[in-house]
Amino acid sequence: MRIGMVCPYSFDVPGGVQFHVRDLAEVFLDQGHEVSVLAPADDDEPLPPYLVSCGRAVPVRYNGSVARLTFGPVTSARVGRWLEHGRFDVLHLHEPVTPSVSLMALWAAEQPVVATFHTSTTRSRAMHAAQPLLRPSLEKIHARIAVSEDAAQTVRSHLGGDTYIIPNGVHVERFARAGRVPAWQGTPAAPTLAFLGRVDERRKGLAVALAAMPRVLDAHPGARLLVAGPGDASETLRHADPRASAATELLGPVSDGDKESLLASVDAYLAPHLGGESFGIVLVEAMAAGAPVLASDLPPFLRVLDDGRAGATFPVGSADGLADAVLDVLGDGSVRERLRAAGRARAPLFDWTGVSGQVMAVYETVRAGADAAPPERARLWGRLVRGGAGTGAER
Known part of the structure; x- marks a missing residue:
């Protein structure tokens, strides 16, 4: 044709x-x-x-x-x-x-x-x-x-x-077989979280992720937030808690291969979007790569995540809700593995x-x-x- x-x-x-x-x-x-x-x-x-x-x-x-x-x-x-x-x-x-x-x-x-x-x-x-x-x-x-x-x-x-x-x-198999990058992998003492999206668009919710980090750092002082995507985040970082800014690593735009490896390496993927989304393709990519997904409860995200069965959700714009979800995943290995398994099982639908x-x-x-x-x-x-x-x- x-x-x-x-x-x-x-x-x-x-x-x-x-x-x-x-x-x-x-x-x-x-x-x-x-x-x-x-x-x-x-x-x-x-x-x-x-x-x-x-x-x-x-x-x-x-x-x-x-x-x-x-x-x-x-x-x-x-x-x-x-x-x-x-x-x-x-x-x-x-x-x-x-x-x-x-x-x-x-x-x-x-x-x-x-x-x-x-x-x-x-x-x-x-x-x-x-x-x-x-x-x-x-x-x-x-x-x-x-x-x-x-x-x-x-x-x-x-x-x-x-x-x-x-x-x-989504090319599910590409994410499922992605290799891990040691620099992006977390450890029990220094877990890693990922955020992907245009960093200077308010609706992508980077400010919410940064606002959740102080509570995460209280429990896990070595935690890192890895931020990938185009745009200038300097203004958002300037208004964030200094500890959150110090724990944030800006990776800039990443290639498809690096995105696959990033999602396969981290302990959780954060999607604190505020609105304007119709689907949530990166949620599926994270699920396919085996990253537990923590997402705001936007209706499109809830549909992708099977009403929260394939990922943890929290109220839109709630830094405390995101922090609770992160602490739950980092503090309980069974929760982390359950979300990984549920995400991997759902991703092939897409x-x-x-x-x-x-x-x-x-x-x-x-x-x-x-x-x-x-x-x-x-x-x-x-x-x-x-x-x-x-x-x-x-x-």
Whole structure:
């Protein structure tokens, strides 16, 4: 099958949607399908062979974070050429209402379209603002996928219609067989805790983890908090207890291999997120690596953790709740081993083998229904947009 995927966020900046698109594309390539991914990217950066850049992105604040998006006539021209050249059997758009390349590809599309929604928010300004722009193209979306029930509820609230729920995928075996790094391994006298995420985004909860550390250090003076992820944490550390700051090691952005080894090495993984999450892919990664997961009780996290059976949870934003969970895990080996075993048992539910099969089933369903010609209004809209793409906007 010839598959075209569109990612709205810059492919050369780490992010959950980018990783999802990358992994799904590579899984399908390994299965023998032809896959091309269109996404914003710096043309000077080394890019995977299946990626086509639609231009450099600009940072925009979105959903409590900073997304790197691209929009405009140059992007439109590149979208049109990519679609014409690709002759895709199915077009898979991620976050199609985000004002970036996915939305432009939806406007221009004439082939069967599958759309995946990753965002969970009760009030999506992007979806609300995009409705007038989307109305002529909504009928082109043959199937909608949401990565969680929370993301599906967002879609139903703003766009209506039925939605398949297919979770994010993880290469479970890679995490399960990851080697441990002695520098990151804990000991009974000096246990290690891990935090992964963009360190200067408040919603990721680094400040909560730091606020929990003094109580942890009272019981385990040698404990260390290993923080991995992009961003500047200096402001957060400056406001933290000096003992917590001293016990924190900033690892910066880490490679996929280092992330796997980090999660396999530590005594517990901390996920003190405050909101804005639709799934919790790193929770699954930690479970697959054998790290006990201690997470705030956000509804998406509770679903991933099987209502707390595969990980310990605590009230959102509660440093004391997190400290209690950490002390429970570090102080009782049976608790630690129970969470490890439960996490490892649950992680395979999210393995890419099963997840990619569910996505392919949606593709095949959409293709089977594509014999019915799309409404003339949808075809005309796509041709108008493509006509604009071929006006030499880049010259």
